[in-house]
Amino acid sequence: MSEAAPPVKTIKTPMRLEFQYTAGVATSRFLRGIAQGKILGQRCPSCGKVYVPPRGSCPRCAVATEQEVECSDKGTVVTFAIVRVPSESLDVPLPFACVHVLLDGADVPFFSVVQECPLEQVRIGMRVQAVWVPKEELAPTLQSIKWFRPIDEPDVPFEKLQEHL
């Protein structure tokens, strides 16, 4: 073996796989609801929790969730973060607040961003409402909800949100 031969330290092996992801039955119903400007969750027949977006099952009870429940597009901020780094997939000006919103009628928080308010005012307990794209632009995608904006309702006290934090 030649001592002069340099070690092979790296090799390039490009890899690309394409997938046609299927949302599943429950999430497809949710997405069709979004295309009509509605937020559809599903209730667990065992513990009663409403999941949104639904995946067709309750992870706590391991049973199928089939009962459809329409949730409000109003909700409460249960946690938030101020984002100061750009993201390829979120087309909002920096900095912005990403939030978990507990929609009225739901038991799990829903991911979105808050706009139309100074960032220092975003807080846990703040009441917000979805801002939808114009009706003719509604489509089966979460981009149909542009963001959430604050509404003029009193804050929900922290104690009432504890289960969802």
Place this chain on the structure above:
Amino acid sequence: MREVAIVSFAQSVHARRDPRNEVEILMPVVHEAVARSGIERPFDFTCSGSTDFLQGQPFAFVLALDAAGAWPPIAESHVEMDAAWALYEAWVKIQTGEADTALVYGFGKSSPGDLPEVLSRQLDPYVLGPLWPDAVSLAALQARVWLERTGRSERDLAEVAVRSRRDARDNPCATLAGEFEIDKLLADPYLASPLRRHDCAPISDGAAAIVLAAGERARQVCERPVWIRGIDHRIEPHALGARDLASSPSTRLAGEKAGVGRGPVDVAELHAPFTHQEWILREALGLGDEVVINPSGGALAANPMMAAGLVRIGEAARRIAEGKARRAVAHATSGPCLQQNLVCVLEGE
């Protein structure tokens, strides 16, 4: 050795393209297996087999726990292999005395991706993987060597496909079933010579689940427990060029260790995703013409990746539970060209 029995088995219909998500496919299967087992949750141990590469999502196996129920917290494990190996892990867990009951499940949706390409990602990443040899092409290399070695013909391969699809007419879960004329099949073009479409397993989305119980517990809950009398798995060298592709020494050894030859075999469910592999497996396990091979139609009728091996064990057990067989052999494979093989021997009381 502790006695371990299969007390229930359930599987989904293995559709070419199932519109449900993995949990939606898996949950009714798990519920059915649990209900049939007569055992109340939680199980002492839960083990699953799946791979995130099929659905292109990281940690998909964690999401799948929604189907099994992981609250309050359960003792749980996962193998990135066919769920037949999850069954093996559960069997070992019961042998250690840490569990008396176990739920085993496997699931896979192959439809979202290009399966032969996805499977090439299990090859070694330095030398073979970068060449992207797809699973059908690799199997064709093996089929060619086998045909040359044995002097058999492509008609012998097609006969396996015709028999499998015919038997699958009685299998409501099969992806592919029916009566086919051998000459018409042989008139089809090659996918990768010498293999034609009928030589390759269909692409299926599906899931399966089995409940295991030890000794007395199995007898309490089950009228006809199916006992695992022997189980073993062995692997070949990773480099395909370092192997004799026309035979399967790992299957032969696993079969010997599992005790296949210690008694007559009525039925064998062999996990052969390609027609020539059934011939190789029969030879490795010493199964003669008197043995009924793949009465379910085998993987050539339904091939839900990561579950098809577990289905072989379930189908073999079902025939014993129904009194149609006294002693059965089930086999599962994983990896390209029968890379790794598991054999188990099943008997009634």
